[in-house]
Amino acid sequence: MNVSPQADAGKQPRVSIQTADFDLAAEVDALHAADGGVGAIVTFTGTVRDRNGAQGGIRELELEHYPGMTERAIEHMIDEALTRFDIRGARVVHRVGPLQPLDRVVMVAVTSAHRGQAFQACEFLMDYLKTQAPFWKKETTPEGAHWVDARVADDQALARWGIQASNAG
Numbered sequence: 093m094n095v096s097p098q099a100d101a102g103k104q105p106r107v108s109i110q111t112a113d114f115d116l117a118a119e120v121d122a123l124h125a126a127d128g129g130v131g132a133i134v135t136f137t138g139t140v141r142d143r144n145g146a147q148g149g150i151r152e153l154e155l156e157h158y159p160g161m162t163e164r165a166i167e168h169m170i171d172e173a174l175t176r177f178d179i180r181g182a183r184v185v186h187r188v189g190p191l192q193p194l195d196r197v198v199m200v201a202v203t204s205a206h207r208g209q210a211f212q213a214c215e216f217l218m219d220y221l222k223t224q225a226p227f228w229k230k231e232t233t234p235e236g237a238h239w240v241d242a243r244v245a246d247d248q249a250l251a252r253w254g255i256q257a258s259n260a261g
Contacts, residue, residue: 106182107166109157111189114199123183123201130180130203134210136218138198140191152232155188155197162186162226169220176253177213179204184217186227219249 104122108114116137124130142149170182185199200217204210229240250256 104183106170106184107163108183108185109159109162109188110185111187113187113196114185116196116199119183119185119199120201123181123203127180127203129205131205132207132210133201133203134207134214135199135201136214137196138218140193140195140197142193150193150231150233153191153193153195153197154230154232155186155191156228156230157186157188158226165225166221169217169224172220173202173213173217176216177202177204178206178209179213182213182217184221186221186225188227216253219253220255223250 116135120133120135124133140150140153166184166186170184173179173182179202181203183199183201187195187197191197198218198221200214200221202210202214202217204213223242230237231240
């Protein structure tokens with residue numbers, strides 16, 4: 093499954109929600125190739141981690157999304173980053189479906205003329221993704237499966253950008 097909004101002719105789409113793994117180098121190369129004015133590329137790649145290593149940890153992380161709505165929400169996040177920061181482009185790839193420890197989950201790549209704005213925009217996009225993107229996570233551990241609740245720390249990270257969220261219970 094690879095669901096993305098329609099890209100402008102000849103351009104890579106800004107958002108991809110997919111079950112397949114992604115090639116970080118290919119994603120960055122494609123984003124950079126589209127713009128010769130890029131002086132900096134900042135990326136973030138998130139992976140499935142074993143949060144409870146000593147107790148057996150996560151055996152599987154399953155991510156679900158609402159097709160169409162999720163892509164639009166992430167497109168909105170990228171639009172917001174483009175208005176807040178002096179960046180030239182951005183791309184988000186997010187996986188869904190069952191994932192194993194050490195699998196890649198998400199990639200955010202941001203291009204700009206200079207590194208400072210790219211670093212800030214990348215961090216902003218990740219903070220926004222953690223709290224505002226419509227994804228649901230279910231962890232399977234030796235004790236069983238459970239849905240992952242939002243964290244107060246994620247809402248606090250978003251608040252430093254002037255966005256209030258109350259996702260955590």
